[in-house]
Amino acid sequence: MKFYEIAVHCTTTDSEIVADIVTEITSQNVAIYDQNDWNNLKFEYIDTHSVIMPVDCVVCGFTSPTNLDNCMSQISNKLTPLLGTVRISTRLLDDLDWKDSWKAYFVPLLIGNIVILPLWEKSKQEQYLQAGYKCVLIDTSMAFGTGQHSTTAGCIEMIQRLDMLDKSVIDVGCGSGILSIVATALGATSVQALDYDREAVLTTVNNVNLNRCEDSITVKQSNLLDNVTGKCDILLANITADILTTLFCYIDKVLSPDSKVVLSGIVDNQVQHIIDLYSSKLTYVDEIVKGEWHTLLFCGK
Numbered sequence: 001m002k003f004y005e006i007a008v009h010c011t012t013t014d015s016e017i018v019a020d021i022v023t024e025i026t027s028q029n030v031a032i033y034d035q036n037d038w039n040n041l042k043f044e045y046i047d048t049h050s051v052i053m054p055v056d057c058v059v060c061g062f063t064s065p066t067n068l069d070n071c072m073s074q075i076s077n078k079l080t081p082l083l084g085t086v087r088i089s090t091r092l093l094d095d096l097d098w099k100d101s102w103k104a105y106f107v108p109l110l111i112g113n114i115v116i117l118p119l120w121e122k123s124k125q126e127q128y129l130q131a132g133y134k135c136v137l138i139d140t141s142m143a144f145g146t147g148q149h150s151t152t153a154g155c156i157e158m159i160q161r162l163d164m165l166d167k168s169v170i171d172v173g174c175g176s177g178i179l180s181i182v183a184t185a186l187g188a189t190s191v192q193a194l195d196y197d198r199e200a201v202l203t204t205v206n207n208v209n210l211n212r213c214e215d216s217i218t219v220k221q222s223n224l225l226d227n228v229t230g231k232c233d234i235l236l237a238n239i240t241a242d243i244l245t246t247l248f249c250y251i252d253k254v255l256s257p258d259s260k261v262v263l264s265g266i267v268d269n270q271v272q273h274i275i276d277l278y279s280s281k282l283t284y285v286d287e288i289v290k291g292e293w294h295t296l297l298f299c300g301k
Helices: 015-026 065-083 095-105 119-130 150-159 178-185 198-210 241-253 268-279
Strands: 002-010 031-034 057-063 087-094 109-111 114-118 134-138 168-172 190-195 217-221 232-238 255-267 282-290 293-300
Touching (some): 002 065, 109 150, 114 119, 114 178, 134 178, 134 198, 150 232, 150 282, 178 190, 178 217, 178 232, 198 217, 232 241, 241 255, 268 282
Parallel strands (some): 168 232
Antiparallel strands (some): 002 057, 282 293
């Protein structure tokens, strides 16, 4: 069976709303290829013949040939009032290509002393371990939570600046579970991985089992901190600024005086708001900037 890939070319800032609209219309998950995600990241290898880097950002959805015209029309009608004229391109894919087209963008990724390995590159795990790296295996049905987005990479870099040994961690919006697994690789012994989305929860459970850290990580479906047990040494939240604003109202439930908080998913025009808000209860300590994305570190006052 053949499918059409519908590619909407947009800015990083607009990619979230584009992704929401394309997902709604196609009833399929989307893949987001963002040039900014590739800045300041170190890849083991990229096949430049098979990977075409986007000029800015490309949001790709998928649909059947019979539904192509209808989807194209709806996407254009919904996006034009919001963003003006948008460039939309298509290409025909075989079923296997459609399922796996995003994998060309997911290659072994080095962030500090951490290597993120897609499951189909597991054979390389031993060579990285022998070289002194800590390896995290990720198996995901689509390209989310693979470490390639600037927010996830920023969190992984920030976590490595902290003392994780024997620490308790809460990971809000765990996605693929990548941050929870990185935390255990760095020595955390008790991690609660939380996500509202059931698919994310199932994906996290699978990745936790792949990395054999099920004794250290508890995965829960939860609306923010609703299903949390106890307090934590380190709170991780790689979500959006709007949800971080909501989360702020509940952080007292899980923080101790010495707790640290890592926040990400924050673009340039939102960062000062988040710093000001969280600084009313915590001390702003550090920041990592990748493109327009910010990862922030706070500690108790």
